[in-house]
Amino acid sequence: xxxxxxxxxxxxxxxxxxxxxxxxxxxxxxxxxxxxxxxxxxxxxxxxxxxxxxxxxxxxxxxxxxxxxxxxxxxxxxxxxxxxxxxxxxxxxxxxxxxxxxxxxxxxxxxxxxxxxxxxxxxxxxxxxxxxxxxxxxxxxxxxxxxxxxxxxxxxxxxxxxxxxxxxxxxxxxxxxxxxxxxxxxxxxxxxxxxxxxxxxxxxxxxxxxxxxxxxxxxxxxxxxxxxxxxxxxxxxxxxxxxxxxxxxxxxxxxxxxxxxxxxxxxxxxxxxxxxxxxx
Numbered sequence: 001x002x003x004x005x006x007x008x009x010x011x012x013x014x015x016x017x018x019x020x021x022x023x024x025x026x027x028x029x030x031x032x033x034x035x036x037x038x039x040x041x042x043x044x045x046x047x048x049x050x051x052x053x054x055x056x057x058x059x060x061x062x063x064x065x066x067x068x069x070x071x072x073x074x075x076x077x078x079x080x081x082x083x084x085x086x087x088x089x090x091x092x093x094x095x096x097x098x099x100x101x102x103x104x105x106x107x108x109x110x111x112x113x114x115x116x117x118x119x120x121x122x123x124x125x126x127x128x129x130x131x132x133x134x135x136x137x138x139x140x141x142x143x144x145x146x147x148x149x150x151x152x153x154x155x156x157x158x159x160x161x162x163x164x165x166x167x168x169x170x171x172x173x174x175x176x177x178x179x180x181x182x183x184x185x186x187x188x189x190x191x192x193x194x195x196x197x198x199x200x201x202x203x204x205x206x207x208x209x210x211x212x213x214x215x216x217x218x219x220x221x222x223x224x225x226x227x228x229x230x231x232x233x234x235x236x237x238x239x240x241x242x243x244x245x246x247x248x249x250x251x252x253x254x255x256x257x258x259x260x261x262x263x264x265x266x267x268x269x270x271x272x273x274x275x276x277x278x279x280x
Contacts, residue, residue, distance in 0.1 A: 052133050052279055053185040053193055058158035066200070070161060070184050073218070074196040078188050081222035081243035091118060095259055102259055119244040119258055123266045125235045126273045127280050128223035131242065132193040134269050135221050136185040138162065144268045154205065160185050165205050167212055178212035180205045191280060194222035218247045225280060235278050242266065
């Protein structure tokens with residue numbers, strides 16, 4: 001999930017800030033209506049077990065030039081995903097609804113104010129592996145990614161790593177965005193799976209060369225499944241804890257869109273997994 005940066009648009013727009021963000025939120029709502037109209041019924045979507053995230057890192061990835069960066073950033077993101085939110089870490093709770101909690105903390109990187117966000121949620125009846133399957137696999141992305149206009153697989157590195165180029169629907173009055181990023185899914189101890197997306201650069205996909213402004217992203221969806229001790233896991237007794245983390249330039253629109261996105265995506269996965277064998 002990506003949202004438009006408002007740098008150079010909110011403060012310098014002819015619209016007051018409140019009206020600017022209201023217009024952006026209206027654009028998101030319209031996209032959600034369009035997404036609901038085009039999503040196929042769950043029975044029409046298949047989940048091939050072979051395509052589920054592999055339990056071990058694909059050897060083809062470990063010899064790729066991007067491997068050192070992918071390994072380092074993915075490891076950092078997974079470690080940070082389930083770290084505490086109190087004490088000296090500085091996370092501030094700003095939204096809460098049921099099991100969903102949203103945290104933010106302000107930091108400065110290279111003179112720019114950043115606004116890392118962390119959403120913590122729980123979902124019952126689906127596993128971490130299944131959650132990450134639907135988040136990583138490009139087959140399903142048009143069904144849950146409301147803002148997506150086009151998606152190209154630039155390079156299929158391995159079964160667990162892909163380089164994507166995506167363009168996002170323009171939301172007036174913001175400019176249109178695109179993103180070029182690698183996506184990596186991996187298993188971690190404790191019945192944990194995670195997908196990390198991070199911006200990259202390539203000469204054949206230059207930034208800011210056309211109508212789109214390049215969006216820089218670092219996103220991690222980390223999921224951990226648990227069930228009662230001594231009992232075999234089943235759809236009736238598993239709970240998956242979700243940490244959705246992202247870093248970007250400070251954007252007030254995040255506070256409105258992220259909770260809706262996470263609930264929408266988890267509900268989508270629950271629907272897709274109904275009637276299918278559980279895979280841990």
